[in-house]
Amino acid sequence: MFKAPTKAVIPVAGLGTRFLPATKAMPKEMLPLVDKPVIQYVVEEAVRYGLNDILFVTGRDKYALENHFDTAEALETRLEEKGDEKKLALVQKPTNLANIHYVRQGGAQGLGHAVHCAKTFTGNEPFAVLLGDDVIEETSHLLERMIEVFVETQSSVVALIEVPNSEIHKYGSVKPAGQNGDVITVSDFVEKPAPEVAPSNYAVIGRYILRPEILDIIETLEPGAGGEIQLTDALAIAAREPQKYGGVVGVVFSGERYDAGDKLEYLKATIQLALKRKELGTDLLNWMKTFIQDK
Numbered sequence: 001m002f003k004a005p006t007k008a009v010i011p012v013a014g015l016g017t018r019f020l021p022a023t024k025a026m027p028k029e030m031l032p033l034v035d036k037p038v039i040q041y042v043v044e045e046a047v048r049y050g051l052n053d054i055l056f057v058t059g060r061d062k063y064a065l066e067n068h069f070d071t072a073e074a075l076e077t078r079l080e081e082k083g084d085e086k087k088l089a090l091v092q093k094p095t096n097l098a099n100i101h102y103v104r105q106g107g108a109q110g111l112g113h114a115v116h117c118a119k120t121f122t123g124n125e126p127f128a129v130l131l132g133d134d135v136i137e138e139t140s141h142l143l144e145r146m147i148e149v150f151v152e153t154q155s156s157v158v159a160l161i162e163v164p165n166s167e168i169h170k171y172g173s174v175k176p177a178g179q180n181g182d183v184i185t186v187s188d189f190v191e192k193p194a195p196e197v198a199p200s201n202y203a204v205i206g207r208y209i210l211r212p213e214i215l216d217i218i219e220t221l222e223p224g225a226g227g228e229i230q231l232t233d234a235l236a237i238a239a240r241e242p243q244k245y246g247g248v249v250g251v252v253f254s255g256e257r258y259d260a261g262d263k264l265e266y267l268k269a270t271i272q273l274a275l276k277r278k279e280l281g282t283d284l285l286n287w288m289k290t291f292i293q294d295k
Contacts, residue, residue: 002154004147005209007121008051008128010042011114013059013105018261027065029132031260034274038260039065040094041135047098049143051128055101055121057114066102069094110228115210116218124212126150129231131206133261135269140255143207149183150209153249156238159207160184160250161257165195171203172232174239174250184250189236191225202250204232205257211246214238 016028023031029039046054056065072091079088101121105114115129128143136142146157160174169192176199177187190199208231217234224230238245258269271288275281 002126002150002211004050004151005126005128006050007053007055007125008046008130009055009057009115009118009122010039010046010130010132011057011105011111012039012062012065012132013057013108013114015059015108018263019266025061027062028261029062030064030068031266033135033258033260033266033270034277034280037068038135039132040068040097042130042132043069043094043097043100045136045138045143046128046130048138049147051143052098053101054098055103055118057105057117058102059105059108069097069100071095108228110223110226110230112218112221112229112231112234115231116215116229119215122212122215126209126211129206129208129210133259134206135258135260136207137256137258140253140257142251142253142255142257145182146207146209146251149249149251153183153247154211155242155247155249156211156214156235156245157209158186158235158248158250159205160202160252161205161254162201162252163203165198165201168193168195168198168201168203171205173198173200174202174204175199176202176250182252184252186235186239186248186250188239189232189248191230191232202252204250205253211238213245217245 012029014028016023019028019031030037033041043054076088076091079091103117105117142159146159150157172189172191173193174186175188176184178185184202214234217237218229221229221233224233235248239248259265260269274284
């Protein structure tokens with residue numbers, strides 16, 4: 001019996017081309033949502049649910065990300081000298097969040113390959129995978145629920161959302177084999193299906209709890225969509241052979257999620273998160289009302 005995972009893998013090797021030129025010299029994971037980089041929201045979510053051992057699977061030119069979670073001696077000293085304890089705490093918080101490790105992926109070879117780069121780190125333990133494009137509202141408790149379901153079912157767990165049939169081609173889709181409340185038994189996966197052949201309108205989003213056997217499956221895979229090693233292909237095998245690999249279930253999520261990988265959705269997320277801030281929300285809302293009226 002596997003216990004609740006304590007390790008998380010966060011792939012961050014992508015080039016962030018959808019946000020060029022902003023990501024020419026800055027990792028996309030460091031783009032701010034209000035005043036905090038996207039990646040910090042993701043790490044804070046992991047830590048909130050007991051995933052205190054974190055591995056970033058990085059690529060070239062990700063030094064700003066690594067620096068963000070390191071100490072900044074000159075800045076911290078300056079803030080200490082000024083007696084600015086509030087800002088000092090903000091600067092030190094990322095450093096003290098978790099035990100953070102790094103490994104290079106060595107080229108864009110797919111999400112499955114990125115996850116497999118963590119094999120030495122995860123060993124024979126279950127682990128979580130969190131993608132930085134999805135920021136989950138902290139009151140939504142998605143990851144907490146997924147960990148509960150993993151412990152109960154001993155199956156790998158994926159996060160699912162319902163999307164309009166016209167949107168399913170943007171996601172990996174699951175073929176349901178049964179449902180109990182918010183938990184769906186998955187019998188197969190299809191990566192970015194055309195709407196007319198999609199097995200359901202349940203789409204996979206960027207949160208996973210995986211049994212260690214998934215890494216063995218990845219080792220056997222040939223490149224799939226886009227010529228890359230796809231995690232979806234490994235999950236499909238695990239779903240089709242539950243006796244051998246423990247099967248796969250999905251948790252249907254209906255809480256708040258912000259898509260930080262799309263320009264328009266990123267702008268929406270910035271506004272939504274700012275509106276929830278006590279020091280910003282009222283003034284921003286008043287300005288927005290006036291701005292819209294003037295238009």
